[in-house]
Amino acid sequence: MSTYAAPIRDMQFVLNELVDLSAIRALPGHEEVTPDLVDAVLEEAGKFAAGVLDPLNKAGDRIGAKLENHVVTAVPGFKDAYRQFVDAGWASVGGEPEFGGQGLPHVLSQQLSEMWNAANMAFCLCPMLTTGAMTAIRRHGSDEQRATYVPKLVSGEWTGTMNLTEPQAGSDLSAVRTKATPEGDHYRIKGTKIYITWGEHDMTPNVVHLVLARTPDAPEGVKGISLFIVPKFLVNADGSLGARNDVKCVSIEHKLGIHGSPTCVMAYGDGDGAIGYLVGEENRGLEYMFTMMNFARLEVGVEGVAIAERAYQHALDYAKQRVQGREIGVKAGDRVSIIHHPDVRRMLMTMKARVEAMRALAAAAAESLDHALSSADPEAKRRGQAVFDLLTPVVKGWCTEHSTLVASIGVQIHGGMGFIEETGAAQYMRDARITSIYEGTTGIQANDLVGRKLAFEKGVTAKGLIAAMRAFDAELAAVADHPGLSVMRKALSDGVDALDAATDWLLATFPTNAKAAVAGAVPYLELWGTVAGGWQMVRAALISKRHLDAGTTDHDFYRAKLATARFYADHILPLAPAHAHAVMHGSVSTLALNEAMF
Numbered sequence: 001m002s003t004y005a006a007p008i009r010d011m012q013f014v015l016n017e018l019v020d021l022s023a024i025r026a027l028p029g030h031e032e033v034t035p036d037l038v039d040a041v042l043e044e045a046g047k048f049a050a051g052v053l054d055p056l057n058k059a060g061d062r063i064g065a066k067l068e069n070h071v072v073t074a075v076p077g078f079k080d081a082y083r084q085f086v087d088a089g090w091a092s093v094g095g096e097p098e099f100g101g102q103g104l105p106h107v108l109s110q111q112l113s114e115m116w117n118a119a120n121m122a123f124c125l126c127p128m129l130t131t132g133a134m135t136a137i138r139r140h141g142s143d144e145q146r147a148t149y150v151p152k153l154v155s156g157e158w159t160g161t162m163n164l165t166e167p168q169a170g171s172d173l174s175a176v177r178t179k180a181t182p183e184g185d186h187y188r189i190k191g192t193k194i195y196i197t198w199g200e201h202d203m204t205p206n207v208v209h210l211v212l213a214r215t216p217d218a219p220e221g222v223k224g225i226s227l228f229i230v231p232k233f234l235v236n237a238d239g240s241l242g243a244r245n246d247v248k249c250v251s252i253e254h255k256l257g258i259h260g261s262p263t264c265v266m267a268y269g270d271g272d273g274a275i276g277y278l279v280g281e282e283n284r285g286l287e288y289m290f291t292m293m294n295f296a297r298l299e300v301g302v303e304g305v306a307i308a309e310r311a312y313q314h315a316l317d318y319a320k321q322r323v324q325g326r327e328i329g330v331k332a333g334d335r336v337s338i339i340h341h342p343d344v345r346r347m348l349m350t351m352k353a354r355v356e357a358m359r360a361l362a363a364a365a366a367e368s369l370d371h372a373l374s375s376a377d378p379e380a381k382r383r384g385q386a387v388f389d390l391l392t393p394v395v396k397g398w399c400t401e402h403s404t405l406v407a408s409i410g411v412q413i414h415g416g417m418g419f420i421e422e423t424g425a426a427q428y429m430r431d432a433r434i435t436s437i438y439e440g441t442t443g444i445q446a447n448d449l450v451g452r453k454l455a456f457e458k459g460v461t462a463k464g465l466i467a468a469m470r471a472f473d474a475e476l477a478a479v480a481d482h483p484g485l486s487v488m489r490k491a492l493s494d495g496v497d498a499l500d501a502a503t504d505w506l507l508a509t510f511p512t513n514a515k516a517a518v519a520g521a522v523p524y525l526e527l528w529g530t531v532a533g534g535w536q537m538v539r540a541a542l543i544s545k546r547h548l549d550a551g552t553t554d555h556d557f558y559r560a561k562l563a564t565a566r567f568y569a570d571h572i573l574p575l576a577p578a579h580a581h582a583v584m585h586g587s588v589s590t591l592a593l594n595e596a597m598f
Ligand SMILES: Cc1cc2nc3c(=O)[nH]c(=O)nc-3n(C[C@H](O)[C@H](O)[C@H](O)COP(=O)(O)OP(=O)(O)OC[C@H]3O[C@@H](n4cnc5c(N)ncnc54)[C@H](O)[C@@H]3O)c2cc1C
Pocket: 162, 163, 164, 165, 169, 170, 171, 172, 194, 195, 196, 197, 198, 255, 263, 434, 437, 438, 439, 440, 441, 442, 443, 444, 447
């Protein structure tokens, strides 16, 4: 079993060289985010992830959370780890200083999320959803709601949940049926929510549920959904805990992975109805919940990066130890570890290249979000939000789909031992599998990308990013004599052409034949991930070349970056034209069969 080591050097590279950290530091409230602070935070977080969370990951999988008499008991060790997490201040890193948080920018807190998730994703879901709930209440709640709930959620003293799904309402939330009946200054909530992550547990004294429900006269569909705060224990005027609310966990799911995270069926209002407090205005609940969901979608994309990184480290460790066969082309050599075999190298490089591209792309999305949230310049704010909106479904969909594939390659590198649970490789594959399902499946992310993020704004942001990629080509032209970089330049340029062509086709097709356009939505999302990830990799290669030319002492790191980017250009970027073909020509065969023909 390998031990997790946070990829601090690569995170430093992403933060200091790919992201414009000085521009983040110039944003109001982020003046203290110096490279020294970044290093210190990454170092300490890496120790916590490796020392406290990683050792509990396997027990979380094997033992799982337990339910008895509506009480969920966390996996042994989780409660203590959560206390340490809160006491060390990790729960509050992203919270705003006015509510007791440390106000770190998203680009930095995202690296910490990656560490927590890589070490123990099941555990990390609890603080992640808490941050999402806190964000939604802070933005849309009343002053009183903010004062009552936000500081406790920021500190991690209480945790938060997100209650959308019902048996008949999964991807389609217009079908939500949970009822909210007004009663004085509150509402009575009745209904059943399913699959609620960390919906009930014993790690904190209170749990704050954010619940979607309908008021009696609400219109049909998504325009009739409101958002309510439903605390497990009601909160007295002095902030102390009062009566138990009428909400309980009635079962927890037996599932493929993340066994340490209780996935709860929650019954609201078996008695008189759970007391809930309206957030904002009636019928605007889904809009408010999107505050939480957009953050959560980015975070789930980061879960994908994290599990892929963990699976890579695990496979690399095994590949260095497992001795099997002799090195090809070496006569009468000794038996060697499998890392000497070209095909094992290919698998390891695929894992490494994909992880680094995903990490860089997720950071680009977080960088835009920081500008959107904190810039004092309205134009920079607008542009940051537009880029974040476009990249969110890409990071969520692409990083999670490839997380499962990367973890599966990790199993393959282990051979038969990968299929045996003791090695842990299988757990990463099982845990990764949920990431492309919850917070909106890949199909839903892709529909969002094509419909809302591309067609709705007539491709303005997408075309702007494509133009930025083309402008980068001019920088590459200046180093055309470097053989590796010229190969990368060509692969990126072909990829950008493919993305541009598919974008034009979708913009022309969506208004007249939305079905054909949406049939190519997932290939289009793949195309975006492949090309935008490639853009980041080639940027990394150019930066690395400059360091090597300048005689850096860190040459192993920068040479590895150049080689990894070259691998991406040889093996992954050439997939872009195939994805574009599927977007532009694939809908006919996708839609050819009628139901009887399947
Ligand atoms: C472990 C776990 C934890 C979860 N945690 C939470 C939580 O904390 N809170 C919460 O509210 N929910 C949670 N969920 C629910 C999760 O968000 C949903 O499962 C997910 O959104 C998919 O909904 P569904 O399962 O009903 O699938 P369905 O909506 O039935 O989808 C089935 C398939 O149809 C496709 N599909 C459906 N509609 C469309 C469409 N319009 N276009 C294209 N394809 C479509 C989907 O992509 C999918 O492949 C969790 C689920 C699990 C398994």
